[in-house]
Amino acid sequence: MTTKPYHHGDLRQTLLLTATDIIAEGGIESLSIRKLAERAEVSRTAPYHHFKDKNALLCAIAEQGFLNQNQLVEQAVLETQALSPQQAFEHYVLVYINFAEQNQQTYDLMYGRDIWKTGNASESLQKIAYNSFQVWLKWIEQLQNQKLFDQQLPTLRIAQATWASLHGLCRLFIDGIYINREDFEAIAKTTVQLLINQHR
Amino acid sequence: MTTKPYHHGDLRQTLLLTATDIIAEGGIESLSIRKLAERAEVSRTAPYHHFKDKNALLCAIAEQGFLNQNQLVEQAVLETQALSPQQAFEHYVLVYINFAEQNQQTYDLMYGRDIWKTGNASESLQKIAYNSFQVWLKWIEQLQNQKLFDQQLPTLRIAQATWASLHGLCRLFIDGIYINREDFEAIAKTTVQLLINQHR
DNA sequence: GAATCTATCTAGACGCTGTCAAGATAGATT
DNA sequence: AATCTATCTTGACAGCGTCTAGATAGATTC
Known part of the structure; x- marks a missing residue:
């Protein structure tokens, strides 16, 4: 009926x-x-x-991915309130790589060539991606003020460099170059150790 | 005729x-x-x-890319003989990102999802890629012995983490997320500063 | 030198893809 | 009741990877 x-x-x-x-x-x-x-x-x-075309559809999916990631990441920052800068940074990184692992294909789309390479990103997607980086930048600034990073270096460069490192690790995992989940996390922790200005 | x-x-x-x-x-x-x-x-x-299929063709192109990169990188190591560990590492990194910038599409192919994600890499390509990483590993070991990296950390992890950082930066540039060439180099230098165990 | 083998190349076909054009449907607006 | 408009459908086209069957010609064998 x-x-x-x-x-x-x-x-x-x-x-x-x-x-x-x-x-x-x-x-x-x-x-x-x-x-x-x-x-x-x-x-x-x-x-x-x-959707105007397939690209517009992909942008819309990526946009939703950014919304989900932002939500997760913002909560992660809240959770670090009581932690030391070192611990806070590591926690953030682990939350980030966990999102990348749990949402491999979406992550691939969000930060991949398909969307960004040929200027295919929709305006709203560009905006939301920009905002995400600004949040990261603020967070790095805070950590730098807490002496986790060299005070001499420009905050923007630190933010770009650290994010690139984090992103590179996720990419290697997602692209199938590093495949073991445990190694993934161990390498992430080593990356954190190397990046932060920690003299033991 | x-x-x-x-x-x-x-x-x-x-x-x-x-x-x-x-x-x-x-x-x-x-x-x-x-x-x-x-x-x-x-x-x-x-x-x-x-070529058996398109994938085999892509693998063959990537293989040639590795050969070219290896040659460049090996020469870069020779050039660092007289330099301090810090300078040597930075030089290497700059040669690496320069190759990535000059051969963007090949780099994309060499380290991209298309080949590695679904186990598409040919046997010979796998071997040549593995060898490339071994060279990087030896080089990192050398630098670690020269106290450029924390002696406590496992050499393998350092090699993986540093390469991931370097790769991430190249990816961001190639994928069109970071687009300015000068920023690219500046971020690379900042990454080097952060990664090495340099107390100023 | 003739016959055979084999590597190399071509034409045809299949099912997949993104998307354009033209038309059908039906809810919303006048 | 008539019109408008958003939504959906069918048909079509060019492009893709690649399978099958057959053509060509250089190399090998007798």
Whole structure:
């Protein structure tokens, strides 16, 4: 009796969620508009009424990824209130790499060539990514003031360099170059040890 | 009078060189077997007599990339003979990021998801990549012995962590997240400063 | 020198992809 | 009741990787 209505009702959201599922299952490569439409039980071209093209869809997924990551990371900062700068930094790093590990494909999309290389990032995605880095920058500034990093070095450079290190580690794991989860964490801890100005 | 002969003569090499050109021009995404064949003036399926599939072609290109990089890097080590450990390390890093910048698309291929993620790397490529890391490991060991890195930390972990940092920086540049060449170098130098055990 | 073998190349076809154009549907607005 | 507009569908096109079957010609064998 309840036949499928002509208008889906909330196709945009359905597409976003389904696409995220597909990506989580088989990586970005495995996401095609046609498969996505099929899973959502609409025609091949229906998604184009909600996203300009495939790139716009990818940007929307990445955007949601940034929202999720920001939320996690902000909570991580709160948790470090009682910790020493060293411990706080390490905690943050571990939360970060944990997000990357749990959301490998989304992370790949968020910080990957597909979106950023050829200026494909949507305006809103650019904004949200910029904001995320600003949060990181503030956090590094705070740690620098607590003498965790050399006071002489420009805060911006420290923020860029430390994030690049962190990101590189995540990439090696996600891209399948470092594959062991335990090593991943051990290397992260070593990276922290090397980066912070800790004289033992 | 000189019509094109049925047998090309050295198609494999031609394909490798042409493919490298295409990639350098428009990135990995822009390389298709069909376009490659067209440029080499052979039929669509001719490349399949020299490479099992597209993946095998990509591996062969990456392999050549490793050979080129190894050569550059080995020379860089020789150049550091007279330098202090700090200067030597920085020099090495600058040579490394310079290679990444000059060969962005090849670097992307060499260390990217396309090849490594799903176990696509050919056996010979795996071997050559492994050897490259071993060279890096030896070099780090040497620097650690010269007190550039904490003696307490395992050499392997230091090598992994420092390389991850270096790689992360290159990735951010190649993927289009950091785009300014001067910043790239400045961040690299900051990374070096942070990583080495330098008490000023 | 003739016959055979084998590496190399081509043409055709299949199923996949992103997306454009034209038309159908139905809820919302006038 | 008539019109507008957002949403959805079918058909089509060019491009992709690669499988199959067949053509070519240089090398090897007798």
